Amino acid sequence: MIPRSISRRPLRAVAFAAILLLLVYSFNDVSFSDFGGRGYHKWRWQSSEGVSPFNETCKSSRASVARDVQVIVKTGGSEPLGRLTTQIATLLTEVPMQNLLILSDLDEDVGFYHVQDVLKDIPKEERSVYPAFALYDQQQVLKSEGKDTRELNGWELDRYKNLPMKRMIWNLQQSLKKENRKKWFLFIDTDTWVEWDNIFELLGHLDSSDKLYMGSPVWRKPLLEFAHGGSAYVFSYGALEALNKPDSHTIGTPLYSQYGVNVTEICCGDLAVALALNDRGIGMKGYWPMFNGEIAATTPYGDDHWCEPVISFHHIGESELDDFWRWHKDWKAKTKGLQPLLYKDVYEYVADGFMDKRENWNNIEEVTRQLDAATFEDCKDACEVDRFCYQFTHHGGKCDLAHYFRVGRVRHAEVGKDKFVAGWHMGRIQAFMARKKCKTAHWVKSNP
DSSP states (O other): OOOTTSOHHHHHHHHHHHHHHHHHHTSSSEEEEOTTSOEEEEOOOOOOTTOOTTSTTOOSTHHHHHTTEEEEEEOOTTSOHHHHHHHHHTGGGGSOGGGEEEEESSOEEETTEEEEESSTTSOHHHHTTOTTHHHHHHHHHHHHTTOOGGGSOOHHHHTTTHHHHHHHHHHHHHTSOGGGSOSEEEEEETTEEEOHHHHHHHHTTSOTTSOOEEESEEOOTTSOOEEOGGGOEEEEHHHHHHHTSOOSOOTTSTTGGGTTOOGGGSSOHHHHHHHHHHTTTOOOEEOTTTSOSSOTTTOOBBTTBSSSBOOEEESOOHHHHHHHHHHHHHHHHHHTTOSOOBHHHHHHHHGGGOOSEEESEEOOSSOSEEEEOSSHHHHHHHHHHSTTOOEEEEETTEEEEESSBOOOEEOOOOTTSOOOEEEEOHHHHHHHHHHOOOSSOOEEOOBO
16 A cells, blocks of 8 residues: 555656666667766677687677777887787787788888888988987997897887877878778787777777777876877777878978977877877877776776776786786687676686785785884784775885775885785675676776
8 A cells, every 4th residue: 555645656657767777778888877977888799709800700790890900019129029029929919910010110020020110211300300319320220230229228219109100000001992991090019918809899889980099098287188008099090080181290391200299398109199189189088997007917906997898908028918818818718709808807817816915015006095004913904994995015114005906016125124015805805706796898988
């Protein structure tokens, strides 16, 4: 019996609204926000049966996207060669030759791959404006003498490569028939790992004719936000075309190779790309945490890194890349391509790194709270009191707490200083995993 103070009409309205809500959520493409206010899409995943999207036998929709993607690896003549050779032997084994460009500041051959120099066509008059090009000239001399260019510190030269790469790629595209041109351009470093299925799933829901520039955002106020290069970033054909439309910067004018951006006076080539695009009315679309600047061991697992698909990792060492690539290959074989790789899956790769206590170790990079604590046990007690604490590190009378859980890395104390001791609240981590079920992948909407 319904009390007289409550009419049946409002109840029917509530029931109708509930049914309507269920119907809305049954569609394939749903945008909504979790409790943190971040929006995400819910997309139906098409099985690849464990076959690479680059493989001609792959029947998923991601295979049609893969054919239209140009993968560009940025390296340098002074970079450790092992990075590139390891990447070629692992991650890049799936990428067909016609989909791959390896660009550098030095022409050389690495195995069956030709590495192209993107700086060689910059006029001497312009090069004289950039002090770092003295390193470029040194590299050429060492190469001509048959000496190792890896002994140079060419990092200062790196920033000048990002924009000339875009012009070289544009010119290459214009030399092709229209039907053979690529629609998407994925830029990575030699210490970047990419989940091909996940990036192609994202691109499959976007329009390459739109002016899109996207990746993991770097916010450095008052600087313009830009996509972090090592985490991988993407240009659509529309963005590449807009960047290369004729303007006042013609061959022979100052800063021509850099699209008018004075790269010498800024932090890095990644910012130079954002500035050049901004001059043409194109802003960055941030897709963090799917594009990620961490590795599996330093990822802060929790609400933001659990049901989200993994697109990239950065700063992944040679042995780490080989090991993770093999693990991922086995994971795909076991799951038969029936689901996207999520952070909760990557957690299983590093799960053995979580324990009650670990000496000479630091598991915290972003400190949520810092307290005074005389001992490790005091620090552990402080984490117990903070109901959102998942882990802690004690060092030198200080206790750092974190509201996420990551494995971290070795941290030896300086001579005469207290050692670093890390701990994890294993009960809370296990409770989080039991509570946080991923009914669907959270394909995060762009920010901004």
